[in-house]
Amino acid sequence: MSYFKHSSLLFFFLLSLLLFQACLASRRLTAAEEKQPLTITYHKGALLSGPISVNLIWYGNFSAAQRAILSDFVASLTDRNHKQQQKTPSVSSWWKMTENFYSRSNSPLPLLTFGDQILDMEYSKGKSLKNADLAALAARGQRRRAINIVLTAADVAVEGFCMSRCGTHAASPRSKTGRFVYIWVGNAAAQCPGQCAWPFHQPVYGPQAPPLIAPNGDVGIDGMVMNLASMVAGAVTNPFGGGFFMGPANAPLEAATACPGIYGKGAYPGYAGELLVDPATGASYNANGAHGRKYLLPAIFDQSTASCSTLV
Numbered sequence: 001m002s003y004f005k006h007s008s009l010l011f012f013f014l015l016s017l018l019l020f021q022a023c024l025a026s027r028r029l030t031a032a033e034e035k036q037p038l039t040i041t042y043h044k045g046a047l048l049s050g051p052i053s054v055n056l057i058w059y060g061n062f063s064a065a066q067r068a069i070l071s072d073f074v075a076s077l078t079d080r081n082h083k084q085q086q087k088t089p090s091v092s093s094w095w096k097m098t099e100n101f102y103s104r105s106n107s108p109l110p111l112l113t114f115g116d117q118i119l120d121m122e123y124s125k126g127k128s129l130k131n132a133d134l135a136a137l138a139a140r141g142q143r144r145r146a147i148n149i150v151l152t153a154a155d156v157a158v159e160g161f162c163m164s165r166c167g168t169h170a171a172s173p174r175s176k177t178g179r180f181v182y183i184w185v186g187n188a189a190a191q192c193p194g195q196c197a198w199p200f201h202q203p204v205y206g207p208q209a210p211p212l213i214a215p216n217g218d219v220g221i222d223g224m225v226m227n228l229a230s231m232v233a234g235a236v237t238n239p240f241g242g243g244f245f246m247g248p249a250n251a252p253l254e255a256a257t258a259c260p261g262i263y264g265k266g267a268y269p270g271y272a273g274e275l276l277v278d279p280a281t282g283a284s285y286n287a288n289g290a291h292g293r294k295y296l297l298p299a300i301f302d303q304s305t306a307s308c309s310t311l312v
Contacts, residue, residue: 045242060153
């Protein structure tokens with residue numbers, strides 16, 4: 001079984017301090033670093049290609065409004081009509097930064113389509129989940145040519161949640177019928193909003209700047225969007241552990257997680273960067289999506305410049 005975990009814990013300051021050295025475009029490199037730049041490389045493994053269904057598995061109590069926020073984000077990635085209707089800067093233009101990785105491989109771009117939504121509001125596996133439970137829940141979605149996304153409610157504890165991760169992505173075992181990729185992201189509103197929903201909540205450690213206003217008015221769900229975006233970028237560019245990443249294969253830094261805490265220009269640890277502000281609500285965002293939604297999405301690592309690229 002090919003299974004690899006990837007943390008999306010946003011406020012990881014030691015890692016941020018290290019990676020900002022490589023992510024700032026204005027940084028001067030030494031001669032030794034110019035020979036061996038700190039960058040994401042392709043490890044010649046299989047990537048996703050062709051039509052890929054994106055399916056949502058809702059575990060626990062989500063309101064209809066909460067499901068709509070996350071569903072609209074997925075629609076912003078997958079639906080061609082929504083992509084064309086988005087104002088700039090858009091979720092669609094953010095996604096193109098992720099797709100740029102494929103130009104460095106021989107694999108055609110995957111065509112993401114919005115698939116099924118499965119509700120498990122009865123907590124069929126309880127309110128404390130292990131990794132094996134996440135895999136079993138993900139298997140309820142399509143079993144081949146799919147990304148199955150498990151979304152856990154605020155009252156569900158998950159192994160490693162808040163301690164080392166806000167979300168993960170992995171892959172099912174090889175089989176004759178094919179494989180699927182899956183993602184888990186949890187709602188941190190009740191458990192660790194300062195870690196997994198920053199900058200929409202006061203951070204646990206570091207500078208205590210006032211939190212930003214969440215664009216959809218829900219700190220937990222807007223935090224889930226940020227983490228889901230990071231995991232989708234990683235799942236597409238490094239689906240089976242041999243794709244695009246930096247560092248060791250068992251703890252890779254991927255398209256978005258190589259740029260922790262960076263959302264706009266001028267970002268530094270404790271400061272998300274220069275963002276757009278909705279004049280009506282005062283909410284901070286950097287991307288427009290389907291149905292007039294606004295989202296805050298992470299920077300994507302640019303291989304050509306070895307820096308972190310933001311939408312604003």
